[in-house]
Amino acid sequence: MPWSREQMAQRAARELRSGYYVNLGIGIPTLIANYIPTDMKVVLQSENGMLGMGPFPYEGEEDADLINAGKQTITELPISSYFSSADSFAMIRGGHVNLAVLGGMEVSERGDLANWMVPGKMIKGMGGAMDLVAGVKRVIVVMEHVGRGGAPKFKARCELPLTGANVVDLLITDLAVFSRADREAAFELIELAPDVTEAQVRSHCSAQFRSPAAGLPVAGVAPDPAGPW
Amino acid sequence: MTQAGSAPKVCASTREALAGVVHDGMSVMSGGFGLCGIPDGLIEALRDSGVRDLTVISNNAGVDGHGLGLLLLTHQIRKMVSSYVGQNREFERQYLAGEVEIEFNPQGTLAERIRAGGAGIYGFYTRTGAGTVVAEGKETRVVGGETYVLETGLVADLALVKAWKGDTEGNLVYRKTARNFNPVMATAARVTVAEVEQLVEVGEIEPDRVHTPGIFVQRIVQSSRGDKPIEHRTVRKRSDALVT
Numbered sequence: 001m002p003w004s005r006e007q008m009a010q011r012a013a014r015e016l017r018s019g020y021y022v023n024l025g026i027g028i029p030t031l032i033a034n035y036i037p038t039d040m041k042v043v044l045q046s047e048n049g050m051l052g053m054g055p056f057p058y059e060g061e062e063d064a065d066l067i068n069a070g071k072q073t074i075t076e077l078p079i080s081s082y083f084s085s086a087d088s089f090a091m092i093r094g095g096h097v098n099l100a101v102l103g104g105m106e107v108s109e110r111g112d113l114a115n116w117m118v119p120g121k122m123i124k125g126m127g128g129a130m131d132l133v134a135g136v137k138r139v140i141v142v143m144e145h146v147g148r149g150g151a152p153k154f155k156a157r158c159e160l161p162l163t164g165a166n167v168v169d170l171l172i173t174d175l176a177v178f179s180r181a182d183r184e185a186a187f188e189l190i191e192l193a194p195d196v197t198e199a200q201v202r203s204h205c206s207a208q209f210r211s212p213a214a215g216l217p218v219a220g221v222a223p224d225p226a227g228p229w
Numbered sequence: 230m231t232q233a234g235s236a237p238k239v240c241a242s243t244r245e246a247l248a249g250v251v252h253d254g255m256s257v258m259s260g261g262f263g264l265c266g267i268p269d270g271l272i273e274a275l276r277d278s279g280v281r282d283l284t285v286i287s288n289n290a291g292v293d294g295h296g297l298g299l300l301l302l303t304h305q306i307r308k309m310v311s312s313y314v315g316q317n318r319e320f321e322r323q324y325l326a327g328e329v330e331i332e333f334n335p336q337g338t339l340a341e342r343i344r345a346g347g348a349g350i351y352g353f354y355t356r357t358g359a360g361t362v363v364a365e366g367k368e369t370r371v372v373g374g375e376t377y378v379l380e381t382g383l384v385a386d387l388a389l390v391k392a393w394k395g396d397t398e399g400n401l402v403y404r405k406t407a408r409n410f411n412p413v414m415a416t417a418a419r420v421t422v423a424e425v426e427q428l429v430e431v432g433e434i435e436p437d438r439v440h441t442p443g444i445f446v447q448r449i450v451q452s453s454r455g456d457k458p459i460e461h462r463t464v465r466k467r468s469d470a471l472v473t
Binding site for chain 2: 046047048049050055056057058059060061062063064065066067068069070071072073074076082083084085086088089092093112123124125126127128129130131134135161162163164165166
């Protein structure tokens with residue numbers, strides 16, 4: 001049974017560590033903010049110029065001057081600060097942000113990411129994604145395992161224009177989690193969604209990846225929907 | 230004591246603020262992220278000036294009927310230099326019909342190109358875009374095993390910026406995330422025009438609080454717009470502790 005969007009976000013939240021400065025992309029990555037353990041100090045960076053992003057405002061308290069990178073109204077916290085786009089990307093490009101979580105259209109077995117355009121079809125642009133993958137120390141991609149029509153998204157090579165070459169450290173799909181020790185290493189399957197087999201995962205992608213290292217349990221760890229948080 | 234309105238930088242209207250500084254084929258920087266911190270009044274005045282064949286440098290292209298979307302409707306923009314142009318059907322239509330060009334810059338590269346341009350720096354090497362179409366045709370350099378792409382500084386004929394507060398000397402203060410691209414753009418144009426929500430006398434802004442020093446601002450005008458549009462209004466219920 002594939003993981004839901006919320007469960008994928010919960011799984012990604014397990015990668016957070018206290019003290020991290022984190023940039024969350026649009027879509028499933030945004031949901032991760034809901035699963036930050038209350039006893040953990042994580043500061044969310046919004047590339048349009050804010051550190052310490054707070055939750056959505058109460059109705060009637062929206063402020064047109066206070067939005068996140070998805071252009072949604074948000075709030076500030078006592079720890080918040082504001083800065084220019086140049087300073088924001090100094091944080092990102094300069095390696096000061098610990099973790100970035102992005103959505104993906106395609107990820108290759110070598111860790112390439114494509115998530116910004118479909119030639120002839122979609123012309124939205126890369127926004128800050130290219131800077132994030134180039135500058136942030138650890139990059140996690142969260143995406144469906146297959147696209148519409150069942151086309152694999154974890155592939156031997158990306159066919160879409162790249163956002164970054166060899167930039168992905170951890171890949172979370174709705175079927176499985178793939179990790180690699182460093183940017184030289186191959187991806188290894190480390191977790192499976194409940195009742196999903198390695199054979200199923202392989203048959204729905206064109207990427208080569210290592211089977212779980214001997215002795216590592218692949219237990220189909222479903223994040224508890226109720227959660228500790 | 231200088232009176233507001235008598236200082237040489239202060240303009241009586243957005244139309245006056247653009248008088249004599251616009252021409253066909255010019256390049257214009259326009260501040261803002263989405264609809265947040267955009268110089269709406271000056272964009273309207275630019276539309277009304279009738280200038281054409283503009284190259285507009287702005288993170289986004291507005292949305293249908295708002296911000297730079299106004300200049301798209303009148304076909305005054307020939308080329309956009311942006312990082313993201315989603316949420317704009319008219320832009321997409323014009324692009325697919327070959328009526329408008331787009332040069333995509335990664336958002337951080339765009340910000341840094343403008344910062345460099347304003348600071349008199351020819352260019353800089355960045356990892357951003359290495360191994361992607363963004364690096365095509367550009368000089369690259371490998372240092373310590375990492376590939377860096379040469380990106381050049383950007384300057385424009387005119388910058389239109391939006392600030393919360395400004396004084397008659399052109400000192401500006403921005404508010405919250407409406408700051409975004411405005412401070413860098415203010416530094417990078419031959420003429421910078423600031424639209425402010427509150428135009429105040431010198432001395433009313435504490436020098437330590439100034440974000441953009443007046444040297445970067447040639448003209449300043451009180452905004453005539455009372456409304457500030459919100460692109461995605463997201464709220465939570467009083468009982469709801471979560472973000473979504």
